[in-house]
Amino acid sequence: MPNVCPLIFNPICKPKIWGGRNLERLLNKRLPTDQTIGETWECADLESGQSVVARGPAQGRTLHDLVDEWGPDLLGRAQPIDGRFPLLIKFLDAAQDLSIQVHPDPETAKRLGGHVRVKHECWHVIDAAEGAVIYRGLKPGVTVAQLADAIKKDPAAIVAYLQRIPVKPGRTYYLPSGTLHALGAGVVVAEVQTPSDITYRLYDWDRVRPDSDAGLHVDEGLACIIPDNDPAPFEKKSHVAGIFTTVTRCLRCPSFIIEKVRFIAEIEQEIPYAELVCWIVLEGRGQIRHAGGAETFRKGDVVILPAAIKNPILQTDEDCVWLEVTVPTESDLAAYPRPTAEQLNAPDGSPAAPMGINIERKRE
Numbered sequence: 626m627p628n629v630c631p632l633i634f635n636p637i638c639k640p641k642i643w644g645g646r647n648l649e650r651l652l653n654k655r656l657p658t659d660q661t662i663g664e665t666w667e668c669a670d671l672e673s674g675q676s677v678v679a680r681g682p683a684q685g686r687t688l689h690d691l692v693d694e695w696g697p698d699l700l701g702r703a704q705p706i707d708g709r710f711p712l713l714i715k716f717l718d719a720a721q722d723l724s725i726q727v728h729p730d731p732e733t734a735k736r737l738g739g740h741v742r743v744k745h746e747c748w749h750v751i752d753a754a755e756g757a758v759i760y761r762g763l764k765p766g767v768t769v770a771q772l773a774d775a776i777k778k779d780p781a782a783i784v785a786y787l788q789r790i791p792v793k794p795g796r797t798y799y800l801p802s803g804t805l806h807a808l809g810a811g812v813v814v815a816e817v818q819t820p821s822d823i824t825y826r827l828y829d830w831d832r833v834r835p836d837s838d839a840g841l842h843v844d845e846g847l848a849c850i851i852p853d854n855d856p857a858p859f860e861k862k863s864h865v866a867g868i869f870t871t872v873t874r875c876l877r878c879p880s881f882i883i884e885k886v887r888f889i890a891e892i893e894q895e896i897p898y899a900e901l902v903c904w905i906v907l908e909g910r911g912q913i914r915h916a917g918g919a920e921t922f923r924k925g926d927v928v929i930l931p932a933a934i935k936n937p938i939l940q941t942d943e944d945c946v947w948l949e950v951t952v953p954t955e956s957d958l959a960a961y962p963r964p965t966a967e968q969l970n971a972p973d974g975s976p977a978a979p980m981g982i983n984i985e986r987k988r989e
Contacts (some may be wrong), residue, residue: 627694628899628916629886629933629934630915630918630931631681631915631929631937632691632929633722633928634669634927634929635676635679635930637674637676638656638657638664638665639662639666639674641662641663642661643661644660644661644662644830646737647718647813648716648753648813648925651925652716653925654716654775656758663717667905668710668903669688669710669714670688670689670710671820671821675687679890681920682989687865688710689710690835696881697933698858698931698932700901700931700952701933704839706742707742707821708711708822710820711818711824711880712817712906713819714815714817714950716815716816716925717806717912719810719814720811721822722809723808724784724826724828724830726824726827727804727805727824727846727850728746729741729742729821729823731743738786742965743820743821744821745802745818745819746804746817747798747799747800747878748797748814749817749875750792750795750796750813750814752812752813753792753812754811755811757792757794758791758809759807759808760788760789760790760805760806761787761788761790761805762804762805763787764907768852769850769852772847780827783828788904792812798860799856799859801859802849802851804850804851804854805827805846815948819882824842825846826842827842827843829841859876861874861877870887871887872884872887872949873885882952883950884949885905886895886946886949887977888909888941890941892939892940892941895936898930899932900954901931901952903927903928903929903951904926904928904930904949905948905950906922907947908924908946908947909943909945910923910941910943911942911943914937914938915935916934916935916936917935965975
């Protein structure tokens with residue numbers, strides 16, 4: 626068994642015509658001084674971007690190498706996708722509106738094959754300017770044929786056919802493949818998605834892009850659109866509170882589960898994970914001690930906790946908030962219910978389970 630350890634990667638900065646500098650201000654990112662950065666890829670195992678471990682025993686190793694070498698000790702029961710890590714995690718800073726776009730649906734991905742993979746994603750809003758919006762899905766009753774006809778007459782007409790949703794920090798929005806969408810100007814998000822970098826742009830606000838990033842994909846995009854995609858069943862919230870921590874379920878879809886975890890400062894707790902877990906750290910600072918050493922984390926880090934990590938202990942130096950991302954797997958504890966708030970608070974004042982959260986939640 627390899628000596629697995631927590632993983633934090635060097636961010637991959639992606640200059641974008643619509644990007645800004647907010648990731649410096651909000652998430653402590655060191656950005657190139659001469660570019661507007663639209664994305665930082667924090668955990669990537671793609672042909673177009675490969676994360677490299679920033680520090681610790683695995684420093685300098687690529688995520689793809691560790692998927693190959695550590696296998697189930699890294700992934701647990703989560704399955705790789707085309708031999709790759711099953712998640713892609715980014716931060717996005719939209720100083721301008723992103724293009725109106727869509728990602729490959731299962732039928733298109735199967736038909737084209739190769740690097741064209743299904744792309745399901747979600748946005749968790751970290752910051753939003755007053756009046757900021759996202760565009761997600763077609764308005765009720767709009768057909769793809771109507772949309773195609775409108776684009777032929779006037780490409781900008783596509784905007785009028787989209788649902789325009791006001792956003793605020795703390796909300797999570799699911800974007801299953803086949804959903805026409807765009808991130809609006811003034812919004813900063815954490816993005817969690819399946820490992821694909823295929824995007825079909827249908828309209829780009831009449832911008833002139835660099836040659837390396839130019840062009841629309843109207844025919845391909847129209848072929849992918851699923852008009853009646855309904856994200857609501859996947860965005861049902863639930864909330865559990867303990868003495869030291871609270872957990873809010875933000876989203877559950879077939880590809881990933883996202884929960885927001887809040888932990889108070891100066892707490893030491895065993896980490897009861899039995900599967901692969903990713904933390905997107907939004908607030909605070911702390912460390913993870915384990916059999917092989919210790920790893921510090923802070924606001925803006927994305928931490929990968931392998932399934933087979935030995936004896937991990939969380940220590941919070943400040944109040945912490947992170948998004949906890951897991952991959953749904955078959956569970957031998959699926960029949961056990963989640964605990965109530967009363968069950969989390971034992972009579973002696975201590976949590977009823979490590980970290981104040983039931984272990985079953987980590988094994989879904």
